[in-house]
Amino acid sequence: MSERPSSVPASAPSLGDSLVQGWGGPDDDQALPPPEWGRPERSRKTATVWLFALLILVLAAGQALLAGRFTHEAFLAWATVFTAISLQALPFLVFGVALSAALTAFVPARFWQRAVPRRASLAVPVAGLSGAVLPGCECASVPVAGGLIRRGVAPAAALTFLLAAPAINPVVVVATVVAFPNQPEMALARFLASLAAAVVVGWLWAAFGRSDWLRPPRTHHDPDASGWRVFAESMRHDLMHAGGFLIVGALAAASVNVLVPREWVTAVADTPVVSVLAMAFLAVVLSICSEADAFVAVSFTEFSATAKLAFLVVGPMVDLKLIALQAGSFGWSFVRRFVPLTLALTLLFSFLIGGWLL
Template sequence: MSERPSPAPASAPSLGDSLARGWDEPDDGQELPPPEWGRSARSRRTATVWLFALFVLALTAGQALLAGRFTHGAFLAWATVFTAISLQALPFLVFGVALSAAITAFVPARFWQRAVPRRAALAVPVAGLSGAVLPGCECASVPVAGGLMRRGVAPAAALTFLLAAPAINPVVVVATVVAFPGQPEMALARFLASLGAAVGVGWLWAAFGRAEWLRPPRIGHGAEATGWRAFVDAMRHDLMHAGGFLVLGGLVAAGMNVLVPREWLAAVADTPVLSVLALALLAVVLSICSEADAFIAVSFTEFSATAVLAFLVVGPMVDLKLIALQAGSFGWAFVRRFVPLTLALTLAFTFLVGGWLL
């Protein structure tokens, strides 16, 4: 007695069949999709509108309740410092983002492969000296370094440029000469100490740095585009990404600026080593752009020349807003290793060059 063949299992309907049939038409007893399907995007948009409305309502209520409470001198000082840091840094950040986008969009990778030596021993000093050509502050150097890495430049060379460009470019050198009239040795000491620290960090990173410590720079949507489309896409992505971390760094720097009393610094001005460390810490906290920090440093008349040099050398390479920008671009694993290394080298070259020239 022959067995009756079992029916073949029905195959699952394809997406094309479902679209052709329509979700409201049953298919051989198959269950219809859940009723919430097809409406999730609209629901999310509605929820977003309500959340934004609640946010605006909360701001309005907060302004009505707390309007008279934000007139304290400390808060006004904090707001002034935050505004000054943000407005001072924003033009240079835009400049750096535009330059980084131009590098990504218009400069072919083969140019950098030819311009930058392959050996790190030569690539690092070449990148350091190239920082003397390009005006810009530390806010601009981070996106530019990211753009160089995207075009195939070795991370050690790109990071050397990141440190050197805001510290030894022509605008900074001229500003230092103007701020310290009759003291050209201060500008020379700043140039030599900054270049030495940048190259030293680059060589050490080339020798001991690991790929997993450095998150590859992100590329925005439209990475496959070329020319002006790629320029606009890269600039929009980098500006939104780096701008948020600039604001975060400015908030922290303004808070530390208000909370750290100047009397604490004056108390250590007469101690050689502590005075250097105190002005180095102040440079990290104040987060002043390198084009303007010389005019602040000249006011520290109670400190030694080497301590003032520490303020000028450390600030463009290690400050709060720069740390935030580096973390946003390269990750916190990078910052945890790169910032202490940079700080140690800047202090070492400050003592070395300051003791020699000043």
């Protein structure tokens, strides 16, 4: 028998052995080659830079070639809505991604084990009330919730925070008071209805939710890396990932916004139940940032106060761009169950709190 070449370590498996035993040895159940096998090393940072450079070139070329051709009013309205949604949400998305990366990199898991109660009946309302502390919109809440789940927080509590933070934070409350100067009860009704819906969703998810319904957010860094490296890698990945779904949601929202005639909306304003459902539908498709939606709601003068409340409660918890972000972070199996539950409870508490206070 010929000797093994000196350049190959005695412990290195052959190709045939590797396919049978796995690349890590006979005790390793992963019978696949390592991802980098047979491929030259590539820098992800370099690829990201070139991707952005290519995107900028395509946009510049498209603007030069197509400017002046798309001047139809419907297209201009679509472009305006798409740009407004994207630019309005992007700063908050970056803030949420940065906060999520900081939680992943610098806050140890044992902190959350001490800060969040173990019992779901207590953890859910604590997470809901903590949403009143963080100023941000729904785009920021998704990556933050993913970061909390990665650090060991119970999914029910993290999802409660995801719903409550964009609806009851101080910026949103103040904006609602300013938008409705003669109706201070609107801000109180919004706070109570949003908090109640978020907490009940969390309790129901804790009681009936299954682990296979929610795809756990993945960790995209070396566990032995330094804190700053983990922060940079987590932020880069989450920003590219969530940013893509934000664009998809903005495209869908802009398209529906242009295709649904305003006359159809005003025609149902005089019907109590239908008007609430119509305003909830508008909140979903318009996908307005929670810091600005109160100023849009007050402009619908034909609708009742309860219908406007539904617009303010549903929008920060269920809209097209938020659905896209949730699907990208937690999977469509999660969205199919979580979104209908959230929509039903936001409508229920809009009717209950609106009928009581407004």
